[in-house]
Amino acid sequence: MNGNVSVGFIVIAALAVFGIIVIAMIYNSLIAKRNNVDNAFATIDTLLKKRCDLIPNLVATVKTYMQHENSTLTKVAELRARAIDPNTPAAEKMTLQNEISSSLRSIMVSVESYPDLKATENFQMLQRSLNEIEEQLSAARRSFNANVTDFNTSIQIFPYSILAGMMGFTKKELFAATEAERENPNVANLFK
Amino acid sequence: MKTIAEFRDFYNNDLASNILKIAESGKILQDKMLKASMILGILTALATCTFLLPIPMMAAVITAAVFVIADIIAFVHFYGKKKELNGLFKFLVVKKIIEFADPGLKYSPAGYVSQGLFAASGIYNQSIDRYEGEDLICGTYNNVELQFSEIKVCYKQTTRDSKGNTHTTYVPFFDGVFFVADFNKDFKSTTLVLPDTTESIFGQLVGNFLQKCNIMRSGKLIRMEDSEFEKCFVVYGADDIESRYILTPKIMRAMIDIRERLSNAVAFAFVGSRIFITIPNSRNLFEMESLVPTYQEAEAIFLDVMRFTYLVDELSLDLRIWTKV
Numbered sequence: 001m002n003g004n005v006s007v008g009f010i011v012i013a014a015l016a017v018f019g020i021i022v023i024a025m026i027y028n029s030l031i032a033k034r035n036n037v038d039n040a041f042a043t044i045d046t047l048l049k050k051r052c053d054l055i056p057n058l059v060a061t062v063k064t065y066m067q068h069e070n071s072t073l074t075k076v077a078e079l080r081a082r083a084i085d086p087n088t089p090a091a092e093k094m095t096l097q098n099e100i101s102s103s104l105r106s107i108m109v110s111v112e113s114y115p116d117l118k119a120t121e122n123f124q125m126l127q128r129s130l131n132e133i134e135e136q137l138s139a140a141r142r143s144f145n146a147n148v149t150d151f152n153t154s155i156q157i158f159p160y161s162i163l164a165g166m167m168g169f170t171k172k173e174l175f176a177a178t179e180a181e182r183e184n185p186n187v188a189n190l191f192k
Numbered sequence: 193m194k195t196i197a198e199f200r201d202f203y204n205n206d207l208a209s210n211i212l213k214i215a216e217s218g219k220i221l222q223d224k225m226l227k228a229s230m231i232l233g234i235l236t237a238l239a240t241c242t243f244l245l246p247i248p249m250m251a252a253v254i255t256a257a258v259f260v261i262a263d264i265i266a267f268v269h270f271y272g273k274k275k276e277l278n279g280l281f282k283f284l285v286v287k288k289i290i291e292f293a294d295p296g297l298k299y300s301p302a303g304y305v306s307q308g309l310f311a312a313s314g315i316y317n318q319s320i321d322r323y324e325g326e327d328l329i330c331g332t333y334n335n336v337e338l339q340f341s342e343i344k345v346c347y348k349q350t351t352r353d354s355k356g357n358t359h360t361t362y363v364p365f366f367d368g369v370f371f372v373a374d375f376n377k378d379f380k381s382t383t384l385v386l387p388d389t390t391e392s393i394f395g396q397l398v399g400n401f402l403q404k405c406n407i408m409r410s411g412k413l414i415r416m417e418d419s420e421f422e423k424c425f426v427v428y429g430a431d432d433i434e435s436r437y438i439l440t441p442k443i444m445r446a447m448i449d450i451r452e453r454l455s456n457a458v459a460f461a462f463v464g465s466r467i468f469i470t471i472p473n474s475r476n477l478f479e480m481e482s483l484v485p486t487y488q489e490a491e492a493i494f495l496d497v498m499r500f501t502y503l504v505d506e507l508s509l510d511l512r513i514w515t516k517v
Contacts, residue, residue, distance in 0.1 A: 043433060132514045135377070139437035146415065146432075 026163050033151040037172055040144035044175075047140055048083075048097050051133045055080045055100075058126050062107065065117040069110050076103040104130065141175045148172045193505060194293055199494050202292050203487060210284040211485055217277055218483035225270050232263050274483070281480040286327075286493055293497045296332035301478075303328030304341040305370045313372075313461040313468035314384060314410075321348035322362045325370075327478045333501045334510040338373035340500050342477055368455075368473035371500060375438070375467045376509050378516045381430035382411060383438055385447065385460040388426040418444045424451055438462050446506045454499070465516065469503065 059073050066073065082088055083096040108127070117123055152171050155164035194202075203211075239259040242252040282301040290299045304325025311320060323345050330339035346362035353359065411428040414435050421444040429435035451458050454471050461468040477496050481489050504510060 040433075128513065128515050135440075135514060136433070136437055138440070139433050142417065142436045143433045146417070146436075 022159075023163065026160055027167075030151075030154060030160060030164055030167065030169060033147070033154050034169065036147040037144070037151050040140065040147045044137065044140045044144055047133060047137045051130070051137070052080050052084050052100070054126065054129055054133070055104075058104075058107070058130070061120070061122050061126060062111065062114075062117060065114045066107075066110060069107065072103060072106055072110070076100060076107065079103060145174045148174050193498065193502065194494075196491070196494075199289075199292070199491065203490060206292075207285065207288055207490060208487075210288065211487070211490060214277065214281050214284060214480075215484045215486075217280070218480075218485065221270070221273055221277060222483045228266050228270070232259070232266055235259050236263055277483065278480045281485065282327075282478065285485070285490060286478050289490065289494050290329055290497055293494070293501060294331070294333045296335075297329055297501075298331045300328040300330070302326060303330075304343050305339055305372060309372055309468070310343065310345065310370055312463055313470070314382060314463065315386065315459045315461050315468065315470050316345070316366060318347045318365050320345055322346040329497070329500075333504050336373055336376075336504050336509045338371070338501075338504065338509075340369055340371035342368070342473075343370045366470060366472065369471045369477070369500060371469040371471065371503060373467050373504065373509055375462060375465055376512055376516060377438060377514055378465045379434050379438060379462065381434045383414075383427065383429040383435040383462040384411065385425045385427050385439070385462075387451075387457050387459060388422070388424055416444060417441075418448075421445075421448055424448055435462075443507060446508075450503065450506055467507070467509070471500075 055076060059077050063070070063073050079096050079100045083093055083100060088096070108130075111118055111123070151169075154160045155169045155171065236256075236259040239256045242255045243249075245252070279301065282299075286301070287299045290297050305328065307320060307323040310316075310323070323343065325341045325343035328339065328341040332338070343366070344364055345366040346364045349361050349363050351359050351361070411430045412432075414427045414429045414432055416422055416427060416436075416439060418441060425447065427435060427439065447458075447460065450469075455473065457472045459470045478493060481492075
């Protein structure tokens, strides 16, 4: 009788230890996935700052040629100043960065009308640098989306969903193109 | 990229005379081989008939042996002549076809991509105990630096039989074309894109788990967004973002097309701002198929060259719009 009680006690203790280990593994996994998402977002932020650093050089290079596009150049310089201002809220920074993307696209399209500017070494180097950063940004966004998808899947599947609910983890938003970016470009307008 | 029509013009203007030269020599060799095999065949048959004659066995054996040795000598002689003619074919025909494909390309019949580069790619984990190759093509194509050749790579296997004797065999683990080119982006980490055999055998759930646990591969498993790409390939990389920087949706599509076009077992590695591609291939490329070559043979060689140089176009390696020039 005493032997049966001892065996029963050992089995319960082993199950409890096993349960604690499983919970710890799930907890650690969720924390790691959340940190991956934060890390991926931080990388995007770093690349956006790198892009902002190119803007003064770009404006200085093109403004002597593109005098008719002064308003666009002024706008992008202002957007940049607000985007790098540490007092600007994070949500607003995202919106500003999207506007910067849109303005830079307009500038690059306008440059097509200035072959002399396009031929300068300085501009070509800038264009390559911008292309490079946009390519890296695209990779960083894809990485962010992959990490967010992994995190979102984890907090929804059993048994992770139980612990995720208790820890207050909620679904994160994926990076999506803005409405303006989704529109097909009207090529005819570019040649007006 | 040169077209078939352009090749036809090139053949008629520049190559036909060389093909004719080889064909003439080949015809002479073919006739000699035919005569020799007929004569030796009859004599060897007659020699074996001496066993039926009432002569000492030793005399019959010696007679048969003499003709068998003559057969072997004739075989070795004509094999040597064929090899000589093949060498001439490579110099007069294959070299010219490759230079026509792009004047920046050079051909070395006995050369091959170095073992160091093969090992550096990291595509295969096995130790390299025997490394041989031929038909090196190197230089620039569309201003992209590249080199590729046929290679055969083996690892050593030592077995012991029941009597305790050791036997060493060389087991080939790669036989095909190894392609190396300058990539159009700079990157620091290594990314491997390998054929996804695990998922196709074990299914997605178990396959993914096994791929994640694969300790034979350095770098972590990276899942890409393209589901068709994921079915064909498995990606290991040290840096998730850098791997995605290299493997854009366009490049992933191109890899799927390359896999369909060249081989299901094609594998890619991105190391030191270069791309490495292994393409298993059982056919011996850039060889003279018949002793009397024709236009069709020359065209087949041209298509073989284009099959690999086209990788530059498919992967847009000549597109230089980023910081790497």
